Amino acid sequence: MSNPVYLALDLPQLDAAKALAQKVKAHVGGLKLGLEFFCAHGSHGVHEIAQVGLPIFLDLKLHDIPNTVAGAMQAIHVLEPAIVTVHASGGRAMLEDAKAAAGEHTKVVAVTMLTSLDERDLQRTGIAGTPHDHVMRLTELAHESGIDGIVCSGQEVAAAHKQWKDGFFVVPGLRPAGSAAGDQKRVVTPRKARDDGASVLVIGRPISRAPDPVQAARDIEETL
Numbered sequence: 729m730s731n732p733v734y735l736a737l738d739l740p741q742l743d744a745a746k747a748l749a750q751k752v753k754a755h756v757g758g759l760k761l762g763l764e765f766f767c768a769h770g771s772h773g774v775h776e777i778a779q780v781g782l783p784i785f786l787d788l789k790l791h792d793i794p795n796t797v798a799g800a801m802q803a804i805h806v807l808e809p810a811i812v813t814v815h816a817s818g819g820r821a822m823l824e825d826a827k828a829a830a831g832e833h834t835k836v837v838a839v840t841m842l843t844s845l846d847e848r849d850l851q852r853t854g855i856a857g858t859p860h861d862h863v864m865r866l867t868e869l870a871h872e873s874g875i876d877g878i879v880c881s882g883q884e885v886a887a888a889h890k891q892w893k894d895g896f897f898v899v900p901g902l903r904p905a906g907s908a909a910g911d912q913k914r915v916v917t918p919r920k921a922r923d924d925g926a927s928v929l930v931i932g933r934p935i936s937r938a939p940d941p942v943q944a945a946r947d948i949e950e951t952l
């Protein structure tokens with residue numbers, strides 16, 4: 729089985745991001761580039777990181793009217809990302825149009841509820857119920873819209889997997905036992921997420937901010 733870990737390269741400097749990716753590439757399965765990276769370095773930056781030779785996950789979390797999201801998906805076609813994120817709350821038409829505009833080999837996955845949020849945060853945005861309820865509702869919407877899968881926390885992935893047997897499940901908010909959660913509120917260990925059905929494990933700071941990132945990546949790999 730291939731390594732399910734995608735390293736989140738949330739570093740402001742392109743050279744530093746590329747150097748980190750080169751160092752840990754034997755111990756991860758892919759590289760995730762987010763909005764921070766894309767705004768700073770654009771397509772040029774993505775091409776540079778792609779030279780490392782691992783699949784690229786563009787975590788842009790697109791959320792706009794269907795026509796605009798479809799245009800953005802077409803614009804990133806040329807970068808041939810393995811995975812791209814959109815927000816499930818953009819609605820069914822947006823999800824359908826995003827999938828129709830994506831490249832043949834790109835998986836489109838919808839963010840259900842950010843892993844940095846908990847039930848109180850949800851209530852403050854006017855949504856009643858538990859994170860579990862909210863994630864399940866949006867998982868159903870994503871499934872019906874014909875996209876490839878969802879992003880959820882490791883606390884919901886087992887239930888989401890049960891509801892959508894052949895879905896593709898991206899799980900961030902992962903922390904090896906004993907490491908600091910930081911701004912993440914719904915965390916589990918990488919091993920628990922994998923055992924519960926995650927297809928991709930997104931891990932950033934536990935590797936990128938470790939005193940020895942290669943050792944940290946290797947330690948995580950050994951738990952899987």
Ligand SMILES: O=c1ccn([C@@H]2O[C@H](COP(=O)(O)O)[C@@H](O)[C@H]2O)c(=O)[nH]1
Nearest residue numbers: 736762841842843900901930931932933
């Ligand atoms: O719900 C979500 C969706 C995306 N992310 C992204 O994953 C990484 C996590 O980084 P860590 O340093 O391991 O916390 C980061 O790039 C987020 O933008 C998420 O955390 N939660």
